[in-house]
Amino acid sequence: MPLSSEQIAEIEAERAHTRATLRAVSEGMEKHLYTAHPVLDHGFVRVVDYMGDDAAICQAARVSYGKGTKSVQNDAGLIRYLMRHWHSTPFEMCEIKLHVKLPVFVARQWIRHRTANVNEYSARYSIMDREFYIPQPDALAAQSVVNNQGRGEALSGEEAERVLRWLREDCTRAYDHYEAMISQDGQQGLARELARMNLPANIYTQWYWKTDLHNLLHFLRLRADAHAQYEIRVYAEAMCKIVADWVPQTWAAFEDYRLGGAALSRSGLACIRRMIAGETVTEENCGMSKGEWREFRAMLDEA
Amino acid sequence: MPLSSEQIAEIEAERAHTRATLRAVSEGMEKHLYTAHPVLDHGFVRVVDYMGDDAAICQAARVSYGKGTKSVQNDAGLIRYLMRHWHSTPFEMCEIKLHVKLPVFVARQWIRHRTANVNEYSARYSIMDREFYIPQPDALAAQSVVNNQGRGEALSGEEAERVLRWLREDCTRAYDHYEAMISQDGQQGLARELARMNLPANIYTQWYWKTDLHNLLHFLRLRADAHAQYEIRVYAEAMCKIVADWVPQTWAAFEDYRLGGAALSRSGLACIRRMIAGETVTEENCGMSKGEWREFRAMLDEA
Amino acid sequence: MPLSSEQIAEIEAERAHTRATLRAVSEGMEKHLYTAHPVLDHGFVRVVDYMGDDAAICQAARVSYGKGTKSVQNDAGLIRYLMRHWHSTPFEMCEIKLHVKLPVFVARQWIRHRTANVNEYSARYSIMDREFYIPQPDALAAQSVVNNQGRGEALSGEEAERVLRWLREDCTRAYDHYEAMISQDGQQGLARELARMNLPANIYTQWYWKTDLHNLLHFLRLRADAHAQYEIRVYAEAMCKIVADWVPQTWAAFEDYRLGGAALSRSGLACIRRMIAGETVTEENCGMSKGEWREFRAMLDEA
C-alpha cells in the first residue's frame, strides 16, 4: 500500500482547506490537487501546486494587462497557432509542481530532463523505506529480438518464476543488511550515505519535481511514447490525464500536432509526393535506409 | 502616465474576482496581485501570478505529504539553515510571474539572466508606443572618474539642459519617422520589423517574466546592489518589497546572509584574523592589491 | 568596412600561428578559424574556437575509450540514427565559440536562445562605434499584407528614398549627440551607461557567443528558415556554411531530417493517407483550419 493512514490524513487535511485567491484557477486541476494517483506497485503522482491555465497562455502571448481572453474560441485558435508554429514561450508561462514516488532506475531516466527543479528525499540524512518495484507478470518482458533497446514478449513458466523470486529475494536481503548496517544497537552503525550503496535500483525514492508546461509536454512526448520504457511510460500516462484536465485546449492542440503527428524527412516527403502522384514507391526505390523505410511505412499504416 | 484607463479597468476587473483554490496562498502576495507598481517615468512591475510561500519551501525540503510545517518557528529555522548552507533547490519550488514595462536598454541587461521564461511584446507584429525614458535631473549623472563602469555626480546647468533637450528631441524625431515609415496612408509602408530599428534604446518595451525564487533572489542580489545601474536597480528595489511580503521568512534570511553579508577572500580572512589578534594591518602589509584593499576596508567600515 | 587594418592584423597573427594538440581536429573548421565572414553592411561571424567533430559525436554516443570510430560509413549511419530519433545528447558534445558583430535589433532576437554563453561588448564601460545597419534597397521591404509578422515587396521610388534618408540622418544625429554628451571636453560628460540610451537599434554591437552543436542546430532551424527576419537569417546562413564544413555528416543528416523535412499534424497525416488512397482532399473536407490547409498544401507543393 503506497500511503500510510497518517499520510492520507495529511493529504485530506490539505484538500479540506479551501482558500481565496485572486490568481488564475483551473477548475479541472483543483480536483487533482494533493490526491495521490497510484502508479506501479508502490508509486504515485500527486499535484502539489500549479500556476496558470489556458487563458494565462494567451494572456502571456498577448502581453496583456487583464485576462487576455477575447473569447474561448479565439483562445483555442491562438493556442493551436502557437503550438503549430513552435512558439514555446507562452506555454512556459504555466508551471506545475508534482510529488512523485518512483523506483530509482526510473528516477535516473527522469532526471535527464534538465529543465526542472527537483528536491529528492535524501538517503544521506534519512532512512530509505522498504519498498521495491516488482513487475507484474505481464510486464516481465524478454529482451526484444529486433530492437536492442526494447522488450519482447512476457517471460513465462519457470523462467518468470525464477526471475521474480530472485528480484524479491535479492532486494529483501539487501534491505535486511542495509538496516543491520545502519543500526546503532550495540554497534557504531554505518553512515547512511554509505549504507545506501547496498540498495538495488528497484527501491522507491520520492521527490518534488517542478517544471513549466512547455518542458512538461516535451517530457510527455518522449516518455508517453510507445518506445519509452514501460515503467516510466505509466508515470507519463498518469501525467497526461492531469494535463488534459488542467489545460484542455493546450492538450487538444498537443494531441493533434505532437502526439498524433509525425516528423517527415526530406526523403520521406519526396516519397509522399510520388505516392500522391500515383507512383508505386517501394523499399528499393525509396532512397531511404532499411530502418527508415520500416519506420516510414509504420507511420503511414498506423490506424 | 503609465496606464490607460482601459488598462486600469482590466486590472481592476482581475482584482475584483476572488476564486476558491486548494493551493498554498500567501496573503502578503495577494494584495500585490495585478497592481502596477510604478518604476521610472513610464515603467511598472506587476505580479501576474505566483506559486508557493515560506511553508512550501519547507514542505519541499522535507519532501512531505502535507503542508510540511511543524511550526512557524521551526520553519524559520529551517529556512535560515537552507539559506546559510546554499541549499538552493527548496527555494526553486516557489515561482513568480511578473508583467514589467521597462526601457529597452534596461531590458538588455535584464535578459542576461537566462534562467527565466520571457514573453516580450513583439515589434515585428505590433506598433511600439510613443513612450521614452527621460532621466530625472538627479539621475542625470556624469561618468565616474574612479570607476569605468559607474556614475559620478549629477550634471548641472547648461550641460544638463542640453543633454535633456537632445534626449527628448532625438526620440521624438525618431518616433515621428517610425510612425511615418510604417504608415500605409498613400504609400506601401515599411515593414514593422525594419522600422523599429530607428527607435532609440530609451523606448519602453514590456514583457511577461517568470522565474523561480532562487533565481529571483540571485537577480536581486546583483541588481539591487549599489553597483548596479540606477535604472535597473529601481526595478530590483520594487521587486524586493514584493518578495518581502510574499515570503517574509525567506526575505529575512536573504537580508542577513546575502544582502547584508560579504564574501571574504583567503587574504581578507587572514587579515581579519590578524586584526582580531590586535595587529595593525595596512595597505602595505595586507597582501592584497590596491583595489582589493579599498573594497575590503569599505566592507569593514560600512555602518 | 567592417574591420580596421589593426583588427585584420590581429586576426592574421592568430591564423599564422599553428600549434600542436592531441585533441580532435576538424580540418574543415580549421580553415574558418578567426576569419571574419562578412554579413550585412558592417557585421561578421568569426569562429574563435570549436570542440569536437563528427567522430566525437559517435565517440560520446558509444561512451568509448578511444576515438569511437568503427568506420566512416558506420559513423554516418550512427549520426543519421541519432538525428532521426532525436537523441540529442551526443550532439551536445561538440561546442563552438563565435565572435559576432550584429545590429542591436538582431542581437535582441538572438539572445532569446538562452542555452548559450555570451559576453557582449559593454556600453557601460566602453564607447560604441559609429556603425549602423542601413538596408540595401532590395531589403527595404513593405509590411506584408497577408502575414502580420512578415515582409512584402521592396519599397520603391520616393518612399524608399525617404526611408533611407531618415534612417541615415536619424542615426547620424543620434550618434553626434551621443558623442557630444559623453565628451569631457570643457564639461562633466554624461555617464556612458546613460548616453547609450540615445542610440537607435540599428547600431552595431558585438559579442562572443558559445553554444553546443545541438542548440546551434536548433537556432539554425528557426533562424535559417524562410519565415525568419532577413537580417538574422543572413547570419544563420553564414553559420550553416561553417557547420557544413565543421561536421559534414551531421550537417547532411540535419538537412535531410530537419531543414528539408516537415512536421505533420494528426489531421495532416490523415489527409495524406486519404490522398495516397486516391481520394480527393480539399479545403472543405480536410478537417483543418484555413491557415493549416494553406501551410499543408505549401508543404506538399514545394519543389
Added chain:
Amino acid sequence: MPLSSEQIAEIEAERAHTRATLRAVSEGMEKHLYTAHPVLDHGFVRVVDYMGDDAAICQAARVSYGKGTKSVQNDAGLIRYLMRHWHSTPFEMCEIKLHVKLPVFVARQWIRHRTANVNEYSARYSIMDREFYIPQPDALAAQSVVNNQGRGEALSGEEAERVLRWLREDCTRAYDHYEAMISQDGQQGLARELARMNLPANIYTQWYWKTDLHNLLHFLRLRADAHAQYEIRVYAEAMCKIVADWVPQTWAAFEDYRLGGAALSRSGLACIRRMIAGETVTEENCGMSKGEWREFRAMLDEA
C-alpha cells in the same frame, strides 16, 4: 583493474597522434588528455577534450579580435578582478569534456548539477560490467553523531568485517542473478532494461560529461568541500588538479576568492567589527544561533 589492455591501447593510440591546430592550446592540459586518472577502486577521470585557456577568458572579457592578451601580468589581474566581482560570463567561455567512471550513487549526486551535457552508458542497450565500489577500511565510516548528513570515525573490528562481507556478497549475488536473468542460453532472457533493477548503487557506470569552466568551478566548490561525501570529493579533487594545470591563473584566483574564502552574514560581519574594535564577543552576545556561532568560530579558527 579499471582499464583493460584494449582500452589502454585505445587511449595510447589517441595520445600518440599529434595534430596541428590554429586554436588556443593549454600546454598544461595537453599532458592530461585521454589519460585515466584513477579514483576509488575502479573509477577514473579522463579529459577527452577542452576549449580555451586563461588567455581565452581575457579575450572574451575584452571581446577582442586577436588573442586579447596585453601581458601575462595584465591577464592575471583581469582574471582576479573578474573572479572577485563574480563576473562569470568570461569563465563560461572555456569548456571541458570528461570521461568519468563512477559508482551509481555518486552519479546520482553528480547529475544534480544541471548545467552540463551528459552521455551515460546505457543499461537499456548494453550489459553492465561486474565492477562495484567497496570502501577501503578507513573510508568505512560510522554515522556522525553531531551531523545528520555526515560521517564519524571508521568502523572497526567485527562490525567493519561484517559490513564489508555483506557489501561484497550482496553485489556478487545481485550480479550473478543479473547475468543469469539476461542470459539467452536455453531461455528467453529478461530485457536488459528490467534486469538492471536488481543491481545495487555501488555498481560502476560511466559517462561523458561536458561543462563550462564557470559551472565546473561551482561544482568543485561544493564537491571538493570538506562537507561533501568522501566518494564524490575524491573525484572533485582529481578534477581540481586538472583545472590547476589547464588554467593556472584562474585556479589561483579561485583558490583565493572561493576555496580559501568565506561568506559572512550580516550578523557575522557585525561581530567581526566588534572583535576588531576589541570587544569580547561570545555565543551569548553574538546575536547568532548556536549552529551559526559554531560555524563562525570554526571559520575564524581554521589555520
